[in-house]
Amino acid sequence: MGVQPSPGGALERNQESSLADVVNTILDKGVVVDVFARVSLVGIELLRADVRVVIASVDTYLRFADAVGRLDMGSEEPRDLTEVVEDVSEGASKGKSRGVLEAGAEKLQDIVGGGEREQEPAKRSGGRGGKR
């Protein structure tokens, strides 16, 4: 995995996608040549990235309030950026044929769940409240 920190450390280069990147940005894209007999979409239930994002709810607000309450306004200590990890949780299926897809769904949950080999572990978060 090529990761080249930039001089300032604010840019991380990933020349090979991590599992989270693949799930989030690649799996449901790309060409599907119109169906003919021998081409089949393998049964995969795609997991979409983080459904917990910015859904305005009381929980969201309380979390913001909590975050801003915990702030130490005196200190300018920057946080260690390596703390930032990808949160991947399950979302809507983009699959075509549900029947075949069931088994694949579990499989992808497995793969997303066990992200320990990634440089940015794909954590499963139970819900919107998941905090790094």
Added chain:
Amino acid sequence: MSAQRQRERESGGEQGRRGVWVYGVAPAGAALRELERRRDRLPEVWVVDAGDLGAIAGPAPSDDERGTRDQALAHAHVLEAAILDAPVVPFRFGIVVGDAQDVGEDLLLAHHDELAALLRRVESRLQMTLKAYYDEDALLREIVEAEPEVARLREQLRDAPEEETREQRVRLGELVGAAVDQARERDAAALLDALRPVAVAAAPDPIEREYMVCNVPLLVERDRREEFEQAVEQLAGDHAGRIRFRLLGPMPAYSFIDVEEPRWA
């Protein structure tokens, strides 16, 4: 490798039953050197040529292995290696064709015009995906400093018992949430503006988490990649301490393959 040779290799094997996994399509005879160099850490991959097109393909995993993490990564990594040396039309994850002969005839020849047109469209272009994230504390501090009402509520709630202040806390959270949205809108627009001169098009995806600024696949001319990367470096420098960037790629133009004439919105 010709479809014919491919058939010979495969004959009678278990692979025949499992089918052939198609990663993408490149011009026939493309010298995929990086794919070759990385072969030890990639699955077995062949190029099946038919006419002027070549399918990047390989043995399909067994049913049990098709949806695994390894296969998902393999699909991405094969394409990411191939794109370094040739234009590639990426296929969606999970496309399996009966055998190598089908790849040549039913896929490449039967869909030649369609695939050739797609290939022409991405010929000189790559996708780079930029993900930008706020430093959470830096952004929140900024908001406390800029919004007197946020600062006031924050002070007020500081040592108050949680159970009695739920309403005020929701109010504070609403204000902070709105301020985060405003910042995101402003910053995302500014970041994209800065990249406009060095990219052909942008196709923003939804953000993936709360403190994300933007999540943007960008279409970049192959011969301007360095220029694009310098522009991103420049952004990272300009926003150091406040916004952190990840740049993925080069990868095939996954997000632009359906678009007739990719351009800036």
